[in-house]
Amino acid sequence: MELQARALWLLTEPLHAVCYFDQRCRDLGRDLGLKGFWMGYFAARTAPLGAVEPAAATAVLGVFAPQMVARALPAAWSIVGPAHALDERGSRAAHALRAIDPDLEHAAAELLPPLQTVVDDAPATARPLFAANRALCDHADPVERLWQLATTIREFRGDAHHAVLADEGLDGCEALVLAAASGRVPRDTMREDRGWTEEEWAAATDRLRSRGLVDADGDATDHGRRERDRIEEATDRLAARLLRTLPEAETGRLLQGLEPVVRRILAADVLPFPNPIGLPHLDEPVRRDIGAR
Numbered sequence: 001m002e003l004q005a006r007a008l009w010l011l012t013e014p015l016h017a018v019c020y021f022d023q024r025c026r027d028l029g030r031d032l033g034l035k036g037f038w039m040g041y042f043a044a045r046t047a048p049l050g051a052v053e054p055a056a057a058t059a060v061l062g063v064f065a066p067q068m069v070a071r072a073l074p075a076a077w078s079i080v081g082p083a084h085a086l087d088e089r090g091s092r093a094a095h096a097l098r099a100i101d102p103d104l105e106h107a108a109a110e111l112l113p114p115l116q117t118v119v120d121d122a123p124a125t126a127r128p129l130f131a132a133n134r135a136l137c138d139h140a141d142p143v144e145r146l147w148q149l150a151t152t153i154r155e156f157r158g159d160a161h162h163a164v165l166a167d168e169g170l171d172g173c174e175a176l177v178l179a180a181a182s183g184r185v186p187r188d189t190m191r192e193d194r195g196w197t198e199e200e201w202a203a204a205t206d207r208l209r210s211r212g213l214v215d216a217d218g219d220a221t222d223h224g225r226r227e228r229d230r231i232e233e234a235t236d237r238l239a240a241r242l243l244r245t246l247p248e249a250e251t252g253r254l255l256q257g258l259e260p261v262v263r264r265i266l267a268a269d270v271l272p273f274p275n276p277i278g279l280p281h282l283d284e285p286v287r288r289d290i291g292a293r
Contacts, residue, residue, distance in 0.1 A: 002233065004251055005240035009157055011258035013279050014265045015097070015150035019044070019089060020277070021270050022096035028088055032080045034072075042072035044089040047082035048132035060128050062162040063172040068195025086136065094144035100268045107261050108142040114246060114254040115149040121245035122156055126163070129155035153242060160238035164231050173204040178213055181205075182220035182228045184278045193276050 019025045020041075029040015046057045054070040061069065076085075097104055116137065124131035133152040139145040165175045173196050180187040191201045208214045213224035220228065243251050259282075265271070266282060273281060 001240040001243055002236040004243055004255065005157075005236045006232075007255050008153065008242065008258075009239065010280070010282055011255055011262050012150040012153050013277070014262045014271055015147060015258075016093075016154045017271055017275075017277060017279065018096040018100070018265065019093045019147075019151075021272065021275075022092070022099075025089075025092045025096055028085075028092055032085065032088060034076055034079055038068070039072040039076055040085075042069055043076035043080060043082075043085045046073065047085040047089070048136060049128065050082050051077040060159075060162075062158070062165065063176050063194055065173070065195035065197075065200065090136075090139060090144045090148060091141075093147045094141055096270070097143055097147060097265070100270065101261065101264045104146070104261065105142050107257065108146045111146060111254070111257050111261070112142060112149070114250060115146070115153070117245055118242050118254075119149055119152050122242050127156055127159040130159050156242055157235065157239040161231075161235045164234045164238065167234075168227070168231060171204070173200055174208055177201065177204045177208055177218075178220065178224060178228060179278060181208075181214045181218055182225050184228065185276055186274045190276060 026037055028044060029035070029037055032040060032043075034040045034043060042057065042061075045061070046052045049056070049060070051074065052060075054066065054073045057073050058064060058066045058069045101107075119134055119137060122130065122134075124134065130152060133148065133155050137145060137148050137152060139148055165172075170178065172194075176185070176190050176194055176196070179185045180190045191198070196204075205214060205218055208224070209216070212221060213227055215221050246254065262282060271279065273279075
């Protein structure tokens with residue numbers, strides 16, 4: 001089931017991620033009167049939680065520097081309310097997906113029931129972003145609902161991932177340093193993308209070096225790469241709870257139904273590779289995992 005959980009992530013994350021890379025979605029903050037992309041990002045990403053304060057937002061988002069979040073929140077809430085931010089987020093994501101795949105509404109008819117079952121059955125305890133997003137999955141527009149379900153599933157995995165990082169004793173900056181050192185995310189842009197100073201990044205690197213996770217050049221050691229693998233495997237194990245409610249054959253049909261949709265999204269070149277969310281290409285081994293189930 002862990003391999004299926006990994007496949008579910010690979011086949012839902014691109015659906016969600018158009019909200020970060022499609023230009024109309026990237027313009028959300030500016031169009032709402034906010035100060036650029038990042039202020040819009042923090043407002044839209046945390047809006048399911050309400051007008052959340054920066055300390056709580058930093059905790060649930062996991063890997064962003066506190067000062068970066070505090071520059072956006074709560075100031076954003078004096079300009080736009082959470083409900084309006086959510087309406088714009090969902091409608092722009094649906095618009096982006098329809099532009100990429102005009103037939104997506106037909107595929108949604110088959111995908112929505114099993115996805116809704118997965119989301120409805122999953123436990124919300126200790127999963128704040130998942131729980132907040134699950135309450136938003138009642139859109140009448142099938143493409144917007146598909147995007148929201150994919151978003152809710154990715155936030156379930158994200159909540160689990162942050163729990164694993166905390167259990168492994170990694171703070172947000174350390175987690176990013178290790179991910180960059182092992183090649184999971186772009187090394188040259190990750191620090192600035194998540195708001196950490198050079199001093200904070202260097203201190204986190206030193207802490208990882210003292211644990212034998214990175215070497216003198218800041219590259220992941222064998223121990224560090226095994227640690228990253230353990231983190232992903234533990235995340236897969238926790239995320240596999242999503243699929244417990246579906247019979248194995250239905251899980252296979254869901255994954256197979258998602259694959260052509262996601263391939264059309266990837267073919268549109270909206271998502272860059274490499275990317276700061278750590279999403280890899282949909283490769284041959286993943287296809288075998290999907291097809292075998």
